[in-house]
Amino acid sequence: GNITVKDLAEKLSVNSNELIGKLIGLGIMANLNQELDYETTELIAAEYGYAIEEGKTLEEIQEDELDSEDSPESLILRPPVVTVMGHVDHGKTSLLDSIRESHVTEKEAGGITQHIGASTVKINDNKIVFLDTPGHEAFTSMRARGAQVTDIAILVVAADDGVMPQTIEAINHAKAANVPIIVAINKMDKPEANPDRVKQELTEHGLVPEDWGGETITVPVSAINKEGLDELLEMILLVSEMGELKANPNRKAVGTIIEAELDKGRGPVATVLVQKGTLRVSDSIIAGTASGRVRAMIDSQGKRVKKAGPSTAVEILGLSEVPHAGDKLYAVKDDKKARVIADERKEQIKRDQIKSKQNISLDELFNQIKTGEVKDLNIIIKADVQGSIEAVKDALVKLSNEEVKVNPIHGGVGAITETDIMLATASNAIVIGFNVRPTTSASNLADRESVDVRTYRIIYKAIEDIEAAIKGMLDPEY
Ligand code: GDP
Numbered sequence: 001g002n003i004t005v006k007d008l009a010e011k012l013s014v015n016s017n018e019l020i021g022k023l024i025g026l027g028i029m030a031n032l033n034q035e036l037d038y039e040t041t042e043l044i045a046a047e048y049g050y051a052i053e054e055g056k057t058l059e060e061i062q063e064d065e066l067d068s069e070d071s072p073e074s075l076i077l078r079p080p081v082v083t084v085m086g087h088v089d090h091g092k093t094s095l096l097d098s099i100r101e102s103h104v105t106e107k108e109a110g111g112i113t114q115h116i117g118a119s120t121v122k123i124n125d126n127k128i129v130f131l132d133t134p135g136h137e138a139f140t141s142m143r144a145r146g147a148q149v150t151d152i153a154i155l156v157v158a159a160d161d162g163v164m165p166q167t168i169e170a171i172n173h174a175k176a177a178n179v180p181i182i183v184a185i186n187k188m189d190k191p192e193a194n195p196d197r198v199k200q201e202l203t204e205h206g207l208v209p210e211d212w213g214g215e216t217i218t219v220p221v222s223a224i225n226k227e228g229l230d231e232l233l234e235m236i237l238l239v240s241e242m243g244e245l246k247a248n249p250n251r252k253a254v255g256t257i258i259e260a261e262l263d264k265g266r267g268p269v270a271t272v273l274v275q276k277g278t279l280r281v282s283d284s285i286i287a288g289t290a291s292g293r294v295r296a297m298i299d300s301q302g303k304r305v306k307k308a309g310p311s312t313a314v315e316i317l318g319l320s321e322v323p324h325a326g327d328k329l330y331a332v333k334d335d336k337k338a339r340v341i342a343d344e345r346k347e348q349i350k351r352d353q354i355k356s357k358q359n360i361s362l363d364e365l366f367n368q369i370k371t372g373e374v375k376d377l378n379i380i381i382k383a384d385v386q387g388s389i390e391a392v393k394d395a396l397v398k399l400s401n402e403e404v405k406v407n408p409i410h411g412g413v414g415a416i417t418e419t420d421i422m423l424a425t426a427s428n429a430i431v432i433g434f435n436v437r438p439t440t441s442a443s444n445l446a447d448r449e450s451v452d453v454r455t456y457r458i459i460y461k462a463i464e465d466i467e468a469a470i471k472g473m474l475d476p477e478y
Contacts, residue, residue, distance in 0.1 A: 080240035086156035118313035145326030159193035247310035253279035288327035366472030378429035
């Protein structure tokens with residue numbers, strides 16, 4: 001039915017006089033108890049960042065407007081974008097360095113390879129883009145901002161050390177993002193290297209190697225001796241072909257910020273990975289709350305370029321402020337349009353500081369199940385011992401019913417960390433801890449991102465809570 005001005009003001013949590021002012025601006029002489037028709041309600045709600053029907057945010061509404069669908073005929077193949085993940089000291093950085101040293105196209109005379117956050121490797125006529133910041137933390141923090149830039153994850157596992165806790169984290173983070181994994185079994189030059197043990201351990205975590213009858217591609221490599229690199233790159237291209245990665249180069253650019261900083265001489269500098277369309281010098285752009293015009297673009301070899309197509313990373317100058325890694329970048333019609341969108345977003349942020357973004361919480365689970373908003377309840381389990389993780393996982397999965405599937409996306413031993421909270425944000429998950437607590441920084445991040453973190457001492461208490469939430473019988477927490 002129709003809603004009164006007073007109720008709408010309450011729903012949007014804005015002052016009713018302000019709302020009346022807006023309505024007058026639209027030519028509607030309104031008073032507090034006046035009922036508004038649907039169209040007007042929708043218009044006003046959109047101004048405050050809400051869509052009535054689908055519960056979309058302002059950013060989503062703007063993105064719908066900025067990002068049009070491409071027709072299938074307009075799409076052509078694009079290079080894959082790869083992230084390197086794995087346990088600390090297993091050789092992520094060394095592997096990236098060796099690939100760059102041996103495969104990046106020869107530099108211009110006197111030119112220096114410039115760090116811009118991504119490098120492009122050329123193999124015959126094919127290209128692969130490597131993101132330069134290794135690790136699943138960077139990957140997931142981008143995803144927590146809604147950005148998905150990685151097409152393929154390279155999981156580095158040291159052959160002398162095997163699968164370790166961060167290897168498992170990386171596997172689960174890649175799986176949660178639905179990104180295919182290729183395993184590089186590194187340090188094969190070491191006498192203690194034991195690739196069979198690595199394969200055995202991978203199997204235990206759901207990655208069954210191809211030569212063991214499974215589907216996971218594993219490649220033995222040595223980053224130090226530069227062995228196996230060609231095979232690894234070939235496998236990346238193979239997986240990329242199977243994924244049919246495509247984009248339309250002939251449209252306004254859409255991309256994602258992968259790095260950004262304030263440079264003393266040059267002002268805000270950002271590296272953008274162009275994902276669709278072609279970005280050109282002098283295009284008007286918007287990224288997060290930064291707007292402006294592309295003043296110059298520099299590629300990974302320090303060369304100035306005039307345009308950048310899909311799967312190209314370029315450093316850009318000309319933004320009004322420093323955007324965040326993970327912000328989407330759009331080329332728009334003109335500077336004015338870019339500025340208007342940026343201003344709308346700034347206003348929205350001010351309002352959001354009052355009402356923070358809601359991730360899923362157990363208290364609200366039942367309502368969300370009823371309205372069909374959740375079908376999967378994603379759960380991250382942290383515990384003091386591995387045995388508890390398995391026990392909770394099994395018990396929780398059994399709680400699944402027709403309405404909701406309980407889905408453990410990650411389990412690990414140790415305190416609840418910022419990485420866990422980021423994964424929870426990126427995957428709309430709740431975090432459960434047994435005999436472990438969040439670190440202070442994880443706690444703060446969870447508050448900011450409204451991630452529901454619950455700690456328990458007894459397993460059945462957790463199971464009881466989740467069961468009650470699914471059935472709508474959870475006692476509200478105050
Ligand atoms: P990251 O923490 O995963 O980025 O690991 P690094 O690339 O920093 O490597 C950790 C250590 O392992 C360094 O001392 C490297 O020299 C060494 N390392 C990396 N790759 C290899 C390899 O293929 N063989 C051997 N023997 N050592 C390696």
